[in-house]
Amino acid sequence: MKLFQELAIPDNVALPLTRAVENRQISHAYLFHGNDENLLDKAAQAFAKAIVCTAENRPCESCSACIKTNAGSHPDLIHLYPDGASIKITQIRQLKYSVSLKPFESAYKVYIIHQADTMQKWAQNSLLKTLEESNKYVIIILLAVNKGAFYPTILSRCQVYAFSDVGLKNELIDSVYRVFLAAYEEDYERVFESIAAFHDNDFSDILSCISSFVRDFLACRLSGESTSIYNQAYSGFIQRAAKRYSVEMLHDTISFICDIRTGASANVKLMLQAIFLRF
Numbered sequence: 001m002k003l004f005q006e007l008a009i010p011d012n013v014a015l016p017l018t019r020a021v022e023n024r025q026i027s028h029a030y031l032f033h034g035n036d037e038n039l040l041d042k043a044a045q046a047f048a049k050a051i052v053c054t055a056e057n058r059p060c061e062s063c064s065a066c067i068k069t070n071a072g073s074h075p076d077l078i079h080l081y082p083d084g085a086s087i088k089i090t091q092i093r094q095l096k097y098s099v100s101l102k103p104f105e106s107a108y109k110v111y112i113i114h115q116a117d118t119m120q121k122w123a124q125n126s127l128l129k130t131l132e133e134s135n136k137y138v139i140i141i142l143l144a145v146n147k148g149a150f151y152p153t154i155l156s157r158c159q160v161y162a163f164s165d166v167g168l169k170n171e172l173i174d175s176v177y178r179v180f181l182a183a184y185e186e187d188y189e190r191v192f193e194s195i196a197a198f199h200d201n202d203f204s205d206i207l208s209c210i211s212s213f214v215r216d217f218l219a220c221r222l223s224g225e226s227t228s229i230y231n232q233a234y235s236g237f238i239q240r241a242a243k244r245y246s247v248e249m250l251h252d253t254i255s256f257i258c259d260i261r262t263g264a265s266a267n268v269k270l271m272l273q274a275i276f277l278r279f
């Protein structure tokens with residue numbers, strides 16, 4: 001699967017997306033969801049590159065569009081990140097204006113909205129209008145851990161692809177939950193013991209699990225609705241614990257985890273302790 005190179009993407013996701021690019025039958029809107037944000041980012045980037053590539057075999061990696069995309073400087077590939085803790089309505093209004101302007105170089109204008117599940121009610125309403133009214137050249141890719149955070153009206157406008165839980169084991173999710181529980185109960189000795197029990201799992205998987213809980217706490221704080229919780233099996237605990245954590249701390253922790261992900265290899269156990277000591 002050339003489009004996604006060595007990315008671990010399930011066939012039922014990779015095949016239709018590859019076919020869409022090959023046949024130039026690209027939809028207006030996509031939602032990529034799953035608990036590995038790193039993977040979602042990379043997949044969206046690869047997909048966007050193939051969309052703007054001007055060669056026959058997309059992505060060719062050698063046309064000017066591919067080179068610009070790889071350098072992060074393609075003018076028709078636009079990234080949107082949360083402003084503070086969430087994607088704000090003002091950002092969606094700017095997006096609405098931006099989509100009304102024709103592409104500079106490509107036949108398409110591709111927007112990747114990162115952490116789209118942080119979008120609040122009014123921002124989602126505004127996005128819905130944009131999805132309904134956009135020009136043909138506009139392609140919007142939403143990336144999210146938690147599909148449950150979106151209105152059904154948004155979901156119905158998107159082609160939804162689940163990247164979720166690829167390789168993530170239930171035991172690991174349960175182990176991570178136990179550490180959060182111990183931290184909530186302020187039993188730090190148990191926190192350290194529990195980390196020791198699973199810290200030899202794949203580090204990236206562990207971080208994905210932890211992220212999904214932190215996002216759930218954040219979703220609870222922002223929306224107050226249990227439907228936006230990704231780890232539904234632990235919904236009761238998540239709602240209870242979320243009350244104690246500030247939006248700033250949760251947001252800061254998400255950045256911290258992102259930094260660990262992209263940073264050099266560090267002492268796994270120490271990094272995990274540093275995360276859980278925040279709770």
Ligand SMILES: [Zn+2]
Pocket residue numbers: 053054055058059060061062063064065066067
């Ligand atoms: Zn190319």
